[in-house]
Amino acid sequence: MRRAGAAYSIKSLEPSPSGRGQGEGARGISDGAGKALAEYPHPDPLPEGEGEGVRGGGPTLRTAGDLLAAGLIDESRRAEIDAVAREFALAVTPDMAALIDPGDPADPIAAQFVPRDAELTVAPEERADPIGDAAHSPVKGIVHRYPDRVLLKPIHVCPVYCRFCFRREMVGPGGEALTPAELAAALEYIRARPEIWEVIVTGGDPLMLAPRRLAEIVGALDGIAGLGVIRLHTRVPIADPGRVTDALVAALKAEKAVFVVVHANHPRELTAASRAACRRLVAAGIPLLSQTVLLKGVNDDAATLTALMRGLVAMRVKPYYLHHGDLARGTAHFRTTIEAGQAIQRAMRFRVSGLCQPSYVLDLPGGAGKVPVGPSYLEALGEGRFAVEDRDGRRHAYPPTEDGESKN
Numbered sequence: 001m002r003r004a005g006a007a008y009s010i011k012s013l014e015p016s017p018s019g020r021g022q023g024e025g026a027r028g029i030s031d032g033a034g035k036a037l038a039e040y041p042h043p044d045p046l047p048e049g050e051g052e053g054v055r056g057g058g059p060t061l062r063t064a065g066d067l068l069a070a071g072l073i074d075e076s077r078r079a080e081i082d083a084v085a086r087e088f089a090l091a092v093t094p095d096m097a098a099l100i101d102p103g104d105p106a107d108p109i110a111a112q113f114v115p116r117d118a119e120l121t122v123a124p125e126e127r128a129d130p131i132g133d134a135a136h137s138p139v140k141g142i143v144h145r146y147p148d149r150v151l152l153k154p155i156h157v158c159p160v161y162c163r164f165c166f167r168r169e170m171v172g173p174g175g176e177a178l179t180p181a182e183l184a185a186a187l188e189y190i191r192a193r194p195e196i197w198e199v200i201v202t203g204g205d206p207l208m209l210a211p212r213r214l215a216e217i218v219g220a221l222d223g224i225a226g227l228g229v230i231r232l233h234t235r236v237p238i239a240d241p242g243r244v245t246d247a248l249v250a251a252l253k254a255e256k257a258v259f260v261v262v263h264a265n266h267p268r269e270l271t272a273a274s275r276a277a278c279r280r281l282v283a284a285g286i287p288l289l290s291q292t293v294l295l296k297g298v299n300d301d302a303a304t305l306t307a308l309m310r311g312l313v314a315m316r317v318k319p320y321y322l323h324h325g326d327l328a329r330g331t332a333h334f335r336t337t338i339e340a341g342q343a344i345q346r347a348m349r350f351r352v353s354g355l356c357q358p359s360y361v362l363d364l365p366g367g368a369g370k371v372p373v374g375p376s377y378l379e380a381l382g383e384g385r386f387a388v389e390d391r392d393g394r395r396h397a398y399p400p401t402e403d404g405e406s407k408n
């Protein structure tokens with residue numbers, strides 16, 4: 001059954017005649033050795049007014065029964081999904097449900113939000129706190145991993161629950177939000193440390209807060225003299241774009257620089273409604289960045305990621321991070337190898353504008369932080385000399401040898 005909602009073809013990001021996003025256009029495109037990536041035209045700009053106020057109809061789907069009633073699964077999967085949902089929270093917004101093709105067992109949107117029994121298989125290297133938040137949490141709601149910045153986690157609910165989430169043990173309905181006293185203590189922790197220059201408000205999803213509460217938090221941070229940047233990480237503009245109301249945008253108003261980082265994993269998520277939500281934020285003077293998780297079966301090819309990154313840039317969203325999958329429990333089926341991620345980045349590097357290049361990063365288990373793990377094009381030869389690889393894989397001496405040619 002095809003459900004209502006825009007889908008985007010890999011090649012054009014325009015609504016696909018077939019209603020599908022990933023298919024014929026993507027499959028024939030080499031992502032590495034073949035060096036034959038197709039060209040991707042820019043998506044047309046969203047006409048003024050299109051997508052404004054668009055909301056997926058109906059409530060968020062939260063149970064196997066809801067998914068069944070919505071036609072996203074058949075009865076044979078009810079027990080499987082019930083079993084997974086007892087372990088990890090389930091939510092699919094109407095906007096995301098509308099993008100799912102239930103007839104496609106490999107649908108990249110369903111893969112992100114509809115539970116699978118593979119989540120109940122835990123690999124030996126997986127852990128409940130894969131990036132070591134707890135080890136770096138001096139005060140409830142704060143994670144202080146790097147000297148000049150902290151995470152502030154005021155809320156633990158999200159518009160959707162991603163099946164690959166690295167904080168899946170900490171998020172969910174009924175998950176603890178900070179009490180007013182706990183929030184005050186977290187803010188005091190920041191206030192007392194002038195070395196903290198940036199606060200990353202995350203969760204959960206901070207744009208799930210009521211605008212009044214969000215405004216209080218942004219206002220409190222704005223009043224801390226030493227802070228330079230308030231950064232909010234969110235899935236809302238993509239997964240539940242109707243929440244980006246004028247009141248919510250107004251809640252982000254501050255004297256300090258406020259950045260919003262939107263989480264998007266597939267070009268089909270860039271619907272008219274999500275594009276309009278991002279436009280409302282941009283119109284308020286808020287710079288937008290993006291983060292994407294590299295996910296097997298969802299976006300682990302250069303064609304899909306290229307379409308996603310180009311689509312984001314065309315929405316004035318600068319790609320920031322491409323995350324290697326974290327070692328969260330029950331997520332092995334989503335993880336690629338780092339070599340595969342590097343091959344995809346290499347395939348994109350010289351064929352797509354630098355604007356469309358996120359930094360491929362690994363968050364080290366235990367909490368040691370993010371490390372760029374993208375491919376290198378530079379080999380040190382000693383004595384200030386290097387071999388540098390060009391877009392065709394040829395190596396060049398730098399500085400050049402006397403005859404000016406590549407000699408490596």
Ligand code: SF4
Nearest residue numbers: 158161162165204235
């Ligand atoms: S929105 Fe972010 S925090 Fe929430 S479930 Fe998805 S990945 Fe996890």
